Amino acid sequence: ELTVSTHVQPNIAISQAECLPIRAMGMKKKHKTFSKRGPRNAKGSNFKYKKKKSDVEKAEISLLESSKTKLDGLNPEEIESFRVLPLSKKTLKGLREAGFTVPTKVQRQSLIFSLRGQDVVAAAKTGSGKTLAFIIPLLELLYHKKWTGMDGLGVLVITPTRELAYQIFEVLNKVGKEHDFSAGLVIGGKDLKYEWNRISSCNIMICTPGRLLQHMTENAEFVSDNVQMLVLDEADQCLSMGFADTMNCILEELPSERQTLLFSATQTRDVKDLIRAGCNNPIFCSVHEHSKTITPKSLQESYVLCSAHDKFTFLWSFIRHHRKHKILVFLATCKQVQYYFHMLCKLQPGLSVMGLHGSMHQLRRMAVYDEFCRKKHAVLIATDVAARGLDIPAVDWVVQVDCPEDVTTYIHRVGRTARYSRSGEAILLLTPSEEPAMLDCLKAKNIPIEKIDVDQSKLQGANVKMEIVLSKYNNLKEEAVRAFKSYLKHVALMRNKKVFDVASIDLDALARSLGLVVTPRVRFIEKQLKQKSGSNTTNPAPAGTSTQSNTNKALTSRLTTLNFGADDSDEDDDFLSTAKDQNIGLSEEDSQDTEVVEEPQKTQSKKKPLTKYAVVKKLLKKNIQVNQRVIFDEEGEEILDPRKQQISQAARKEQKEDVTGINISKLKQIMHEEDKVDKKIHASKLKEKNCVKRKAREQAREAKKARQAQSNTLESLPVDEQEQLALFLLRNKH
């Protein structure tokens, strides 16, 4: 069950009678009680009183309002402390107690505008403190407006993932604990009923788009007319295609008179997106625009050339050599995460293994996230659900086992390490076919990535162990098959065909690497290969097939050079070294070939799907008599199907008439008649059944009566006669 970290103060909110504690919306039942709730007043309202703001607070607010003008001439570089900014005492206290005294670059540059009520579109590197950069202005805005529980929803923070929403909620709890606002965590996978009525008393809502829209459309208690500020964290993802419909509906519902803040490490500058988000003359804060690299300076980035079927061996060896580290591993699909997680648990690498993916139950997801945050040494296998925004403390390594979809995903994934002032390392596994195009993309975005070589003698193969495990656990074998298929599907579905080429994967070797003795059938690849071999006969030098064979040859030769020795060396003895620029992988010719591989969708779309209707039409046209099933008895006589003997008159007439084609209205009528006959048969069968039952019941009743009569006559006799009679009956029985 979800555990709540103890450092969080649950009483942020609550001088208002109806205010929820900031924790209440998202947490366990024990937080659900409202100790300060007042009785209903005469009008039936839940609000018994409105607490008057103290004169001190009023004076402070007017002072802060007047000092806002000073923000105009303020040089962001001169803001050495949060105290320099016109912030309320409550916010300053919250910041101080949470350990935040000096603002980061993005906070300095964005706060001078956001505190003045302007729309801000901010982009800054991962781990640079963007969360605080929007939490401070939202608290200040509500404080300045003297927001109370009766004012309803004032600020909406939308974020793409549940974990991220939860994390923002935690920061809000810490920094805003001196304020009297109520906050709610409204994310999918939680108790909807519980949120239903309480949502109306929420001042700040941290939510994911799907659940927010659900409340907007279904819950009459949800009112967004008074929203003063909208924050989109990971704005580019919120406004991306994946969330387009949901976000459009949400944005339409919000009042246009509001402040809008957009934050992300990979910010959108698409004017259409900004208009959609409702930005009004926004200020662009691109904090690290002029820095040499797009990723944090303290992050060391490298890549390793590794074919798809060597990935598990690499990962296993890596984990074994880094048992005293905190490692975050990214895989492409949920099914892969499931299998890798379960298999690694069985193989026991010597540190805690955890798995996180989108198909997990929400409470489990939160628990895993919390646990990984707390652990000093552990490995978390995750999908991209953990790629954005998560501020997991002290992650040493980010290992991208599967190539990211694009550079944006790469930036967010590696950004889980080297956060704020910490350093970290990131390693990317690239297959020979992915290497050239992906490297080009990364270099084009100024990502300083260096190739490193693997010391083959230090790689530890786990294949034999895996096969043993799979032979023992059948469900794990099924998971392995699913992981195998889902990876191939993922590669085939990727849009960037220059990077992702499913034909370059050695299927047999990949299956072996997952511990599977038999390679599972993957129909779409079989089809693709068939199509290619079909085109091979017409064209003597087909691009696709040559790619497959050349690539496979190249990969097989590489495989033979790898030494999968089980070396149990010390973990400090690192098996990674910097590049010696080895020339392994595809030749130029090969890489050119890979680009010509036909996309599966294109070839499929040419073929018309064969429907039942089309088959019937064909049969009728050719006047083909379809085979009929005839059953014979032991004497060789045909057994007539009793159902067909009962056909209605209309059906019999239709049978006799030798007509071609289908007359829908006539068939309808026949069906109707047939239906009547069926009903009659059913009724008569039911009658028969009931009759049998009734007879059985009557017989049982009569038998009971007879038994009773017998016992009555026996009881009416004197005792000695009863005994004699009983003896007589017994003897007769034997």
Ligand SMILES: Nc1ncnc2c1ncn2[C@@H]1O[C@H](COP(=O)(O)OP(=O)(O)OP(=O)(O)O)[C@@H](O)[C@H]1O
């Ligand atoms: N002013 C500050 N002083 C000290 N630490 C800070 C400050 N601001 C933020 N941090 C810390 O920096 C870390 C990263 O912050 P945050 O999660 O907000 O980064 P981010 O820019 O949102 O990253 P991402 O782009 O990955 O979402 C957090 O651990 C946070 O506590």
